[in-house]
Amino acid sequence: MQAGLSATPVRTQWVGGIQPLPVLVITSVALLLIGVVMISSASMDMAIETLGNGYHYVIRQLLFAAMGCMLALVSVNVPVAWWERSGWLLLGIGFLALILVLTPLGRTVNGSTRWIPFGLFNVQVSEVAKLCLIAYFAGYVVRRREALLGTWPGFLKPLGILVVASILLMFQPDFGATVVLVTAATGMIFLSGVRLGKFIPLVAAMAAAGVILVLTQPYRLKRVVSYLDPWKDQFDTGYQLTQSLIAFGRGEWGGVGLGNSIQKLFFLPEAHTDFIFAIIAEEFGLLGSLTVLGLFTVLVVTGFVIARRAEKADMPFGACFAYGITLLIGLQAGINMAVSTGLLPTKGLTLPLVSYGGSSLMVSCVCIGILARVEMERLDSEKQASEKASPRKRMGARYD
Secondary structure, three states: OOHHHHHOOOOOOOHHHOOHHHHHHHHHHHHHHHHHHHHHHHHHHHHHHHHOOOOHHHHHHHHHHHHHHHHHHHHHOOOHHHHHHOHHHHHHHHHHHHHHOOOOOOEEEOOEEEEEEEOOEEEEHHHHHHHHHHHHHHHHHHHOHHHHHHOHHHHHHHHHHHHHHHHHHHOOOOHHHHHHHHHHHHHHHHHOOOOHHHHHHHHHHHHHHHHHHHHHOHHHHHHHHHHHOHHHHOOOOOHHHHHHHHHHHHHOOOOOOOOOOOOOOOOOOOOOOOOHHHHHHHHHHHHHHHHHHHHHHHHHHHHHHHHHHHHHOOOHHHHHHHHHHHHHHHHHHHHHHHHHOOOOOOOOOOOOOOOOOHHHHHHHHHHHHHHHHHHHHHHHHHHHHHHHHHHHHHHHHHHO
């Protein structure tokens, strides 16, 4: 994110005269609505059987969506400069959340301690921590850019913070969130202009750490083995993946129709959360899957366009923060869909804006609000620049 780019003229409109801001809002709302509809379909039978109320999950998701929209409106009205000034505060909040969940305050579900009870719902601390840490890393990249690019201590300092955060996440354990956070943070560092001579050893160290983490935990190793051949043990370690693939197979081109999924009837675990993409594929087929994939692609590309335009408009923190947020959303969505289709080993990651879950949905809405704020501030700065230039142009015209 070089300051010299600020001299480059910035065009307000995107391809074909389309502006990024309405595209961001439309794609986000579309994914949010798809999520509410699909959670209603995927969870109703299970909710009737286990809770006696078929609308339990969809009512809660509607509540989460309303709260998420309110938080998005709040984040739209928070200046980007506040996030930059509050880097250390956000870092403290992120680490405090990761530490508190490991105390008796944390709630354990399916062997993982990732939630803190908070009134009517549980807060998944990794979602909050990821956003807080990305905000801090964006501020560090801007403040310490020369040290980051020119010295090893400046390069290793944020990596040390990232290692500590990753260790706390692995104590939960939350391998998926660790992968997303580490990849997004290193992506921000790479986009800041770090030389490959520094970046390649970092990638190699990350790959080695990932292999060690897999080999040292039997359940992770089983997931990798079952991922390579899920049908070999389809009723045990490969159960989730094989049931997900069956859902994709049943969907064919156009799907079996909304509400007609068989896999959601207690065959596919976590059908309304981690594997909701498989239910979308079963009920709407390849066309429905490609529609969701296309919406996420447009959303991620729009995020990168907003970040790039902010970079050209001499908004280095806004640009870096937007890059990080877009990487968070894109990586989590990509990993979730790759897991559902068998391209990656099983991970406990939700599909942003679509899967059931209050923490993920509300943090995703905040991220969309921040992206919108970055673009709005860029448009305001462009407007002010043009207004300042207009009187000079008019004065020049008079003398001509």
